[in-house]
């Protein structure tokens with residue numbers, strides 16, 4: 356489940372050239388087929404936690420989905436994270452109220468250990484893979500630089516816009532979830548930022564890890 360519908364189409368074509376397109380509502384193509392002899396579906400979430408929450412909730416509640424793996428992009432935050440690296444989100448901080456489902460408690464939004472360990476095990480030595488927390492924001496623009504620095508100082512690897520809601524929903528529905536991200540730009544150093552085309556095309560490393568986790 357990438358954010359971008361065009362990335363979803365590319366992923367489906369790569370993993371399941373014979374997949375059926377089973378929905379195209381709102382331009383979110385959904386592809387269902389088999390990968391390595393087992394059922395797999397690929398569809399986008401759109402951008403942001405409210406959008407992802409609609410699709411993920413319906414997949415868990417009405418379609419019997421047990422696992423969702425997000426294959427997304429993020430902005431790098433930690434200095435050690437470089438553009439083009441892969442980030443596996445062990446947990447997700449958030450500024451969103453979408454995930455406030457237990458009154459009075461700030462929940463920890465965490466990945467499925469089974470999926471996370473299978474993804475990390477699939478990384479080959481040539482791949483720069485970082486495992487740790489990300490932050491899922493409701494706003495793309497207008498990050499406070501002091502807050503960005505504090506989050507980076509606390510080991511936050513990257514910023515994106517969906518994972519906390521995905522992990523919360525998986526917990527709510529007794530399902531499993533994981534996010535694997537390609538670093539498309541860096542908040543503390545914008546000199547290597549990817550072009551819009553590269554954001555759409557450079558996901559092979561993240562996809563390799565996600566595909567290994569899909570049927571672990």
Ligand SMILES: O=P(O)(O)O[C@H]1O[C@H](CO)[C@@H](O)[C@H]1O
Nearest residue numbers: 357358359402427428515516
């Ligand atoms: O590339 P995707 O998966 O869409 O992820 C990131 O890109 C979008 C913002 O440009 C947000 O959805 C953010 O989470």
Ligand SMILES: O=c1cc[nH]c(=O)[nH]1
Nearest residue numbers: 428429430514515516
């Ligand atoms: O949400 C996102 C995704 C990529 N890069 C960012 O800076 N933010």
